[in-house]
Amino acid sequence: MERIAIVGVGQTKYEARKRGEIFYDMVYEVTDKAMKDAGFTLGDIDNVITVSNDFWDGRTISCMAVQEVAGAHDKNVSTVEGDGSFGAFYGAMRVLGGFGTTLVVAHSKGSEGDSKVITNAMFDPIYHRPLGLDAISSSALQANVYMERSGVTEEEFAHVSVKNHANAKNNPYAQLPMELTVDDVMRSKRIADPLRLLDCSPVSDGAAAIIIANEERAGKALKPPIWIKGVAHCSDAYFLGDRDLGDPRSLRDASQRAYAMAGVSDPLHEIDIVELYDAFSYMEPLWLEGMGFCDAGQGGKMVERGITTVDGELPVNPSGGVLSAHPVLVAGLARIIEVTLQLRSEASARQIDGAKTGLAHGINGPCGQSHCVWILGKE
Amino acid sequence: MTGESKEIELLTNDSGTLSMPYEWSIGKYGSLFFKYLREKRRFLGIRCPRCGKVMVPPRRICGPCFQDLGEKDIVELSDTGTIMAFSVVNYPFIDPATGLKRPIPYTYGYINIDGSDNIFSHVINGTDETKIKVGMKVRAVFREKMEGNIQDIKYFEIIR
Numbered sequence: 001m002e003r004i005a006i007v008g009v010g011q012t013k014y015e016a017r018k019r020g021e022i023f024y025d026m027v028y029e030v031t032d033k034a035m036k037d038a039g040f041t042l043g044d045i046d047n048v049i050t051v052s053n054d055f056w057d058g059r060t061i062s063c064m065a066v067q068e069v070a071g072a073h074d075k076n077v078s079t080v081e082g083d084g085s086f087g088a089f090y091g092a093m094r095v096l097g098g099f100g101t102t103l104v105v106a107h108s109k110g111s112e113g114d115s116k117v118i119t120n121a122m123f124d125p126i127y128h129r130p131l132g133l134d135a136i137s138s139s140a141l142q143a144n145v146y147m148e149r150s151g152v153t154e155e156e157f158a159h160v161s162v163k164n165h166a167n168a169k170n171n172p173y174a175q176l177p178m179e180l181t182v183d184d185v186m187r188s189k190r191i192a193d194p195l196r197l198l199d200c201s202p203v204s205d206g207a208a209a210i211i212i213a214n215e216e217r218a219g220k221a222l223k224p225p226i227w228i229k230g231v232a233h234c235s236d237a238y239f240l241g242d243r244d245l246g247d248p249r250s251l252r253d254a255s256q257r258a259y260a261m262a263g264v265s266d267p268l269h270e271i272d273i274v275e276l277y278d279a280f281s282y283m284e285p286l287w288l289e290g291m292g293f294c295d296a297g298q299g300g301k302m303v304e305r306g307i308t309t310v311d312g313e314l315p316v317n318p319s320g321g322v323l324s325a326h327p328v329l330v331a332g333l334a335r336i337i338e339v340t341l342q343l344r345s346e347a348s349a350r351q352i353d354g355a356k357t358g359l360a361h362g363i364n365g366p367c368g369q370s371h372c373v374w375i376l377g378k379e
Numbered sequence: 380m381t382g383e384s385k386e387i388e389l390l391t392n393d394s395g396t397l398s399m400p401y402e403w404s405i406g407k408y409g410s411l412f413f414k415y416l417r418e419k420r421r422f423l424g425i426r427c428p429r430c431g432k433v434m435v436p437p438r439r440i441c442g443p444c445f446q447d448l449g450e451k452d453i454v455e456l457s458d459t460g461t462i463m464a465f466s467v468v469n470y471p472f473i474d475p476a477t478g479l480k481r482p483i484p485y486t487y488g489y490i491n492i493d494g495s496d497n498i499f500s501h502v503i504n505g506t507d508e509t510k511i512k513v514g515m516k517v518r519a520v521f522r523e524k525m526e527g528n529i530q531d532i533k534y535f536e537i538i539r
């Protein structure tokens with residue numbers, strides 16, 4: 001693959017309710033930040049990808065409402081309706097397709113709608129929506145399947161929440177930095193078995209943007225480029241019942257393809273940091289299994305043994321992860337940004353020393369129907 | 380005129396409770412499924428001639444095989460199945476089917492209908508998670524007046 005890189009990043013602070021900023025303001029803020037980070041001006045942006053969802057925005061074709069603040073005035077602009085990691089995938093393809101630079105920007109104001117109603121509406125209206133299934137209850141079923149299958153425990157899930165909320169204390173962008181114990185998580189309110197309140201990510205407002213460039217244009221950026229070594233995505237069946245919820249096949253496929261592209265043969269030893277989409281605590285061990293960092297059923301042990309702490313062998317979600325801020329659509333792009341900051345050694349108090357290669361991950365669809373895996377590198 | 384204001388009072392606008400009404404087509408296969416449910420109180424599935432798997436509800440293609448499925452491939456199943464996963468839900472929300480607040484707790488079941496190879500999602504009538512176990516057998520309980528939709532199944536009851 002031709003060498004392409006991330007040369008600019010920008011994100012808002014993630015908050016429960018941004019009253020002062022409408023999504024137009026947030027998109028402007030992060031577009032401007034990403035351009036300044038790259039040392040680029042509007043003329044350096046060749047095309048734009050926006051990421052939005054009409055149900056979350058409460059507006060039909062809501063992408064049309066953010067084009068000018070995305071720097072897309074008089075430009076080629078198109079939209080991805082899905083997680084930002086997939087928007088970035090499209091952005092990378094456009095650079096490979098001939099554009100010198102692509103700006104990708106995602107926004108979400110989860111606080112303005114009703115997350116239960118909106119996530120219920122992602123399900124089939126004939127068979128599933130009337131049952132009331134939503135993001136939380138479908139994930140609870142997945143957690144139950146995972147526990148039955150592998151013997152992973154609720155305490156192991158709780159460890160993820162404790163670790164990630166503690167990591168968030170070092171991330172000024174995170175919404176929920178917290179000092180917790182496993183006991184605090186286990187005693188938090190039962191939401192949908194086996195998930196408790198502190199196993200669930202919050203609803204968040206925020207936006208994020210990145211600029212992807214080809215090698216020539218990356219050379220003109222202010223900061224050292226963070227190279228896209230490998231990237232792939234893969235999708236599984238739409239109906240939950242047509243999938244094996246305890247076996248993330250599509251993540252395994254996407255990971256293997258991304259590793260092959262990046263020349264990674266032993267991910268646990270070759271990857272220095274992982275930022276994954278932990279919308280619920282159980283997702284961290286399940287996704288680690290899908291990514292091949294351990295055997296099926298061993299993800300819980302990996303977390304419990306401290307391998308995934310910031311001081312461990314494989315730091316996972318040093319940013320605090322999605323558990324500490326969950327702007328839907330933006331969250332996958334925030335993972336890519338965190339890995340970029342880590343590889344640039346710009347992650348201040350949460351910096352993982354010597355990080356050279358990182359994995360960023362996003363999901364789309366209920367219970368991780370599709371996964372997008374990025375391998376980023378300093379060299 | 381007024382210069383920089385010290386603090387702007389931030390306003391919001393409420394959408395009200397406007398709804399977006401649709402009339403969704405159920406399609407041929409779904410219509411057969413709900414009609415059979417209403418008349419025979421049995422599930423219909425569809426068997427892929429290529430991989431042999433039986434899926435419920437019936438649909439136009441087998442996704443993994445990209446195999447076109449026809450009425451000839453429809454098979455009758457029973458009204459019983461096995462719990463593969465479940466979740467007792469404790470948070471309040473507006474039932475999308477009725478617009479009313481659903482009483483909590485209630486339990487979702489991830490149920491393998493006997494004779495099928497995939498999973499059917501519905502509700503189980505029991506909310507004591509210590510009494511529900513993966514592997515238990517369940518039977519569909521139907522409402523009195525069947526209307527041809529998913530709510531015709533009131534819930535699945537545990538039979539053993």
Ligand SMILES: [Zn+2]
Binds near residue numbers: 428429432441
């Ligand atoms: Zn088939």
